[in-house]
Amino acid sequence: MGRIGTGVREISDSSYEISFAYKGERCRERVKAKPCPANTRKLIQFRAAIMHAIEKGEFDYAKTFPDSARVARFAEMLGDVLTVEKYFDTWLTRKKTEVKASTYQGYRLIAINFVTPKFGKLPLSELKRAAIRDWLAAVPDVTNKRLSNIQSCMRSALSDALGDEIIDANPLAGYTYSRAERPVEGEPDDEVDPFTPDEQAAILTKMRPGERTLIQFFLWTGLRTSEATALNWSDIDFIGGFIRVRRAMTREARGIAEMPKTSAGRRDVKMLAPARAALLEQKAFTFMAELDGPVFANPTTRQRYTGSPQIWKVWQTALKHAGVRYRRPYQTRHTYASMMLSAGEHPMWVAKQMGHADWTMIARVYGRWMPSADTSAGSKAVEMFARSNPNMGVGNGK
Numbered sequence: 001m002g003r004i005g006t007g008v009r010e011i012s013d014s015s016y017e018i019s020f021a022y023k024g025e026r027c028r029e030r031v032k033a034k035p036c037p038a039n040t041r042k043l044i045q046f047r048a049a050i051m052h053a054i055e056k057g058e059f060d061y062a063k064t065f066p067d068s069a070r071v072a073r074f075a076e077m078l079g080d081v082l083t084v085e086k087y088f089d090t091w092l093t094r095k096k097t098e099v100k101a102s103t104y105q106g107y108r109l110i111a112i113n114f115v116t117p118k119f120g121k122l123p124l125s126e127l128k129r130a131a132i133r134d135w136l137a138a139v140p141d142v143t144n145k146r147l148s149n150i151q152s153c154m155r156s157a158l159s160d161a162l163g164d165e166i167i168d169a170n171p172l173a174g175y176t177y178s179r180a181e182r183p184v185e186g187e188p189d190d191e192v193d194p195f196t197p198d199e200q201a202a203i204l205t206k207m208r209p210g211e212r213t214l215i216q217f218f219l220w221t222g223l224r225t226s227e228a229t230a231l232n233w234s235d236i237d238f239i240g241g242f243i244r245v246r247r248a249m250t251r252e253a254r255g256i257a258e259m260p261k262t263s264a265g266r267r268d269v270k271m272l273a274p275a276r277a278a279l280l281e282q283k284a285f286t287f288m289a290e291l292d293g294p295v296f297a298n299p300t301t302r303q304r305y306t307g308s309p310q311i312w313k314v315w316q317t318a319l320k321h322a323g324v325r326y327r328r329p330y331q332t333r334h335t336y337a338s339m340m341l342s343a344g345e346h347p348m349w350v351a352k353q354m355g356h357a358d359w360t361m362i363a364r365v366y367g368r369w370m371p372s373a374d375t376s377a378g379s380k381a382v383e384m385f386a387r388s389n390p391n392m393g394v395g396n397g398k
Contacts, residue, residue: 085120194335210299222336263275
């Protein structure tokens with residue numbers, strides 16, 4: 001038996017109970033230890049240390065009794081006792097009903113493969129920018145795009161935690177870590193690697209009619225695969241000359257059409273002549289198949305494409321037969337953007353056509369690529385402002 005008045009007593013043949021007052025409440029906590037005089041003395045000293053810490057205002061309930069049911073009650077913020085793993089589990093459960101299936105799947109994989117293994121047992125409030133930065137710097141074999149995706153997921157989760165008053169600051173607010181990446185030998189300096197007109201022609205000639213129309217449509221609309229596969233004929237306005245993009249169908253959604261991620265993604269895309277020609281040819285394959293059916297369908301099964309993997313297989317075969325260097329189908333979107341910008345179309349118009357709210361991304365992604373498209377760039381300004389000024393040393397015809 002513990003000594004009377006010590007706040008320590010034996011309650012079984014394998015544990016003690018320590019009692020003390022904290023913040024006006026009587027607290028009792030079980031400590032596993034085989035009752036014996038030596039352990040009794042140690043626990044009396046342990047309780048005395050608790051009382052001293054309480055008196056000095058330095059007592060940390062969570063660190064002293066991490067498994068106690070009272071931890072959350074006495075925490076200044078829930079993030080002091082809620083682990084990163086537990087919070088992300090709860091956050092992901094909520095996000096499943098709030099975001100697209102593809103976005104949720106991306107978040108889930110980042111949490112499982114990156115965040116939880118490193119920080120899972122850490123209290124959420126102890127997740128600091130320096131720790132995240134040093135970890136990201138050491139993660140092997142990842143690109144800056146992957147690092148950006150990891151931080152985007154974490155930033156979103158921590159922003160919600162801040163809004164719910166679980167933590168008092170978001171360590172990733174206004175901050176993004178990136179590495180100084182070096183070009184890889186044999187690879188382009190950036191991700192934009194559009195198809196030339198000759199390559200486009202070679203690819204299209206190696207595809208079946210129902211597949212060729214889809215790829216030609218990609219090249220002249222800039223639609224994402226998920227957006228094109230979700231199109232119904234009611235989305236095609238031949239009279240108005242535009243394509244209504246209102247849905248997307250990703251692999252993660254398992255054949256269910258979802259709303260685009262942003263309001264800018266819900267847009268009307270101008271039907272340029274090559275895209276119109278592709279749609280008119282496609283009518284022979286799917287227009288009368290069913291009432292308001294899919295615009296594009298697998299020529300073999302006659303069913304709507306349910307995801308990009310089906311198209312990738314066709315795409316790989318076509319490029320191989322055409323002798324064109326392989327690039328993933330998403331490069332058709334880059335090809336569309338590069339063709340429009342090279343031809344002098346306004347960047348804001350291109351951004352709107354591609355589903356971006358502004359042209360910041362267009363300038364960032366295509367900015368280094370665009371100047372080389374026009375060898376006469378800048379000549380108009382020289383003609384207007386320099387040739388008429390003799391002090392510039394730029395004479396007529398030079």
